[in-house]
Amino acid sequence: MSEEDIRAARLEKVEQIKQLGFNPYAYRWESTHHAAQLQAKFVDLPSGEENDLEVAIAGRIIARRVFGKLAFFTLQDETGLIQLYLEKNRIQEGMADIDADAFNHIKQLTDAGDILGVKGTIKRTEKGELSVYVKQYSILTKSLLPLPDKWHGLTDVAKRYRQRYVDLIVNPEVRQTFRRRAQITAGIRRYLEQRDFLEIETPVLQSEAGGAEARPFVTYHNTLDMELYLRIATELHLKRLIVGGFEKVFELGRIFRNEGISTRHNPEFTTIEIYQAYADYNDMMALTEGIITTVAQEVIGTLEITYQGENLDLTPPWRRATMHDLVKEYAGLDFHSFQTLEAAKTASKNAGIADVDAVESIGKLLNLAFEEKVETKLIQPTFVIDYPVEISPLSKPHRSKPGLVERFELFVVGRETANSFSELTDPIEQRERLEAQAAKKAAGDLEAQGVDEDFLTALEYGMPPTGGLGIGIDRLVMFLTDAASIRDVIAFPLLKPEGSVIKQFSYEPKTQTLTIEFDSGSVYEYFKVPPSVKEDLENAPSKGQYFNKLIKGKFKFEQLS
Known part of the structure; x- marks a missing residue:
């Protein structure tokens, strides 16, 4: 039937x-x-x-x-x-x-x-x-639609994400993933609250999208007659709270970035950002280890886990290595030895680094070499420390290494999972860095951000020495639940509209059967479709839009694959 x-x-x-x-x-x-x-x-x-x-x-x-x-x-x-x-x-x-x-x-x-x-x-x-x-x-x-006989056997993998409610009904392991996600976030909050951190909500709609280099979603407020942005980070408002006298604050919430979709990226995702007055990035490393090992032990029951065939040992202390040392170890490039950008570019090309010609500074070239030659090799938990100032506009200059900042990123199974700074508290230097970002934005850089004058005003009132930490909740849940894709740990990930991209179609006039193959690989037959519909589909400037409006849901159909 x-x-x-x-x-x-x-x-x-x-x-x-x-x-x-x-x-x-x-x-x-x-x-x-x-x-x-x-x-x-x-x-x-x-x-x-x-x-x-x-x-x-x-x-x-x-x-x-x-x-x-x-x-x-x-x-x-x-x-x-x-x-x-x-x-x-x-x-x-x-x-x-x-x-x-x-x-x-x-x-x-x-x-x-x-x-x-x-x-x-x-x-x-x-x-x-x-x-x-x-x-x-x-x-x-009384249910009206039948449950799938063999949900795991569907060739259209996206249908599991698109109809998550059915996925949850028939796959107990999927329910377990989201149960564990809830336990992980509850465990993080509990860990911080036991250490006197206070969770305070900050605006999702912002007049300036700041705190990260990312392309924001733009919306418009009719009454105020102004453009607003969905937040790309919670950083700048949480720092305002530190200025205001709170010493330990955090927010676990949704972030929005108008960027690509992949197994590791979703435009809407969850992070926790944590700020502690009178602390630095060394304190944040200890806090990161404490949070992750505690929730792993509570939720998974062990610090020795397997992720996609890789055995991970989360037992602290985790490895700490500078970006310079790791690039030298894995790519054979000693960026301390380069006196000029041209010398660094020549050596990088010889090492097989791609797209070096457009890079405008040694620091950015160091980061490019790290991304291409090192990232994916960092399987065990590793704190990568001491980043170039050019890619860290909100971080405090390193106290003993000119040209670098006190920043770390945590990598696990080749993926960035946490990011931390000794936060920049000098309002004059912060203005210079933000104005440099604004100049890049004016030149057409869609990920660069403008100057948040109110944030700079807050800094001029004085912010104490502060350590900041951001942890990507989705990626943390991924490796703690052995999930291959970020879509497996987000209940309702963003997907292209079903059937929006038609690869090819055919029509049988005698039976009035329209067969459509979509880009996803799914093939459907639609029955008793008048020839006029087939002709209109042929001539439609957007076949996907025509399908969604005038075919989908209008005719009986059968999925062939």
């Missing part, structure tokens, strides 16, 4: 349930237990025996086996699975005053995907399956 036929059949069942005097979309249900509680409580119940404890439980039916006077359903709730043992005589007796034909109705009017509430006792079958021996049931929600 096609999905449309299944839906039509289930709609008929909805009407039949209503005709019997029952509401197929109930208001509430009160359970006494979850599935996991029952499995744990009665783990020692012998096969063939029954416990007379009355229980009530609710969940989604994900499998059904129906026989003459018996039926076995598999019920899934948030905690796990349990079998429902349905026997005709027992249900007829238990529901005699409610529905004289209750057993036949549960056989005929329910489907996999429906949400049921049941009451009964506990029994372990002769085959050893712990079951709720059902006396009464109630259809709490």
